[in-house]
Amino acid sequence: MIDHAHDLDRVHEATERLLTAVAKLDNASLAEPSRLPGWTRGHVLAHLSRNADALVNVLEGRPMYESAEARDGDIEQGASRTLDVQLADLRESAARFQDLGAAPADWTRTVELRNGVTDSAARVPFRRWAEVDLHHVDLGIGYELEDLPAEFAEREIDFLTQRFDRHKDVPPTGLTSGSGRVWTTGGGAPGGPVEVEGPAPDLLGWLAGRRDGSRLTVRDGALPELPPL
Numbered sequence: 001m002i003d004h005a006h007d008l009d010r011v012h013e014a015t016e017r018l019l020t021a022v023a024k025l026d027n028a029s030l031a032e033p034s035r036l037p038g039w040t041r042g043h044v045l046a047h048l049s050r051n052a053d054a055l056v057n058v059l060e061g062r063p064m065y066e067s068a069e070a071r072d073g074d075i076e077q078g079a080s081r082t083l084d085v086q087l088a089d090l091r092e093s094a095a096r097f098q099d100l101g102a103a104p105a106d107w108t109r110t111v112e113l114r115n116g117v118t119d120s121a122a123r124v125p126f127r128r129w130a131e132v133d134l135h136h137v138d139l140g141i142g143y144e145l146e147d148l149p150a151e152f153a154e155r156e157i158d159f160l161t162q163r164f165d166r167h168k169d170v171p172p173t174g175l176t177s178g179s180g181r182v183w184t185t186g187g188g189a190p191g192g193p194v195e196v197e198g199p200a201p202d203l204l205g206w207l208a209g210r211r212d213g214s215r216l217t218v219r220d221g222a223l224p225e226l227p228p229l
Contacts, residue, residue, distance in 0.1 A: 001088050007125035008101045015094045016133040019049075019087065021141055027082050029175065035138045035210070039079075045086045046078030046224040051131050052093035055124055056100050058111050101125060130156055134208060145201035145210065153200040154181060158206040161185035163229075170224050175203055186224060192218070 006016070030042040038097030039047075050071065054064045065071040078089070107122040119127070133152055136143045157175070161183040164170050170186030172193040177200045186192065196203070199218040206226070207218065213223045 002120065002122040002126070004101070004107050004122040004125050006032070007129055008098060008148070011101075011129045011132060012094075012098060013127055014051060014129055014136070015090075015153075017131055017143070018136045019090060021136065021143060022083070022090070022139075025083060029033065029141075030083060030086065031080070037189070040122055041139050041141075042081065042145070042146065043075055043139055044080035045090060046075045046081070048085075048131060048135055049078065049089040049093040050074050052128065057129055058113055059100055059124060060119060061111070064112070081189040085140065096107045097128060126155065126159075129197065134210070137210065146199075146203050148204070150200070153204050154179075157181075157183060157204050157207060158201065160204070160229075164207070164226060168228055173224055177203055189224075192221060192225060195219040196223065 025041070029112065030045070031040055033039070034041045034044045036044060054071075076148050078086075081089070107120070109121050110118050111121045111124065112118050113127075130150060133148055134156075137145055137148070154177070157177070161175065162185075162186045166184055166188045168188040171189045171191035173184065173186040174193055174195050175183040175185065176195070176197040178198070179200065181200070186194075194215050196206075196213075196218055201215070202211060202215045206213035206216060206223075209226070209229055216223065
């Protein structure tokens with residue numbers, strides 16, 4: 001059972017971590033490259049603000065974004081803003097999401113995200129948690145995958161292994177973390193089963209496209225090449 005109220009609390013904590021870290025930056029550092037190809041740190045922050053508003057749209061039954069072009073344009077337009085403006089936007093958009101999340105609602109309803117993807121409303125707070133914490137890592141300012149809460153790391157591995165389950169380009173793959181948790185994914189491509197083992201941060205980094213998997217132990221084949229998220 002997904003506890004949306006619990007996840008909203010975790011979103012708030014992740015957002016406060018992010019705001020505290022970003023407040024230590026300056027305008028020049030926002031113009032520096034992030035770890036995401038083609039994006040500065042300013043692009044990442046602008047995306048996080050607009051994503052909060054987009055998830056408000058989702059919960060209120062509107063399209064997540066007006067269009068792909070509008071989404072990209074908003075990020076590009078917001079990327080060059082000064083630190084104080086970025087921080088204010090992050091705080092205000094996060095507050096709008098939290099306020100809506102605190103309002104009475106049917107959290108069992110189905111909502112629509114981008115590209116026709118649907119999900120339970122109760123999973124939206126976790127999706128926002130993933131945006132905030134993973135993009136905090138993407139900023140490259142000292143917050144690493146190893147710093148992610150253990151609960152988040154394991155749940156995001158759950159989410160991503162489900163996403164790649166039966167994928168036509170991924171052979172049957174078993175994953176084992178240092179804590180002994182076991183997952184399976186893939187199965188739509190021939191070969192395998194491939195066994196992949198490593199600490200949860202490295203498994204998550206590989207699944208989420210943040211690490212190349214070189215620190216993972218692979219048996220019975222090569223490390224599968226995962227499709228982009």
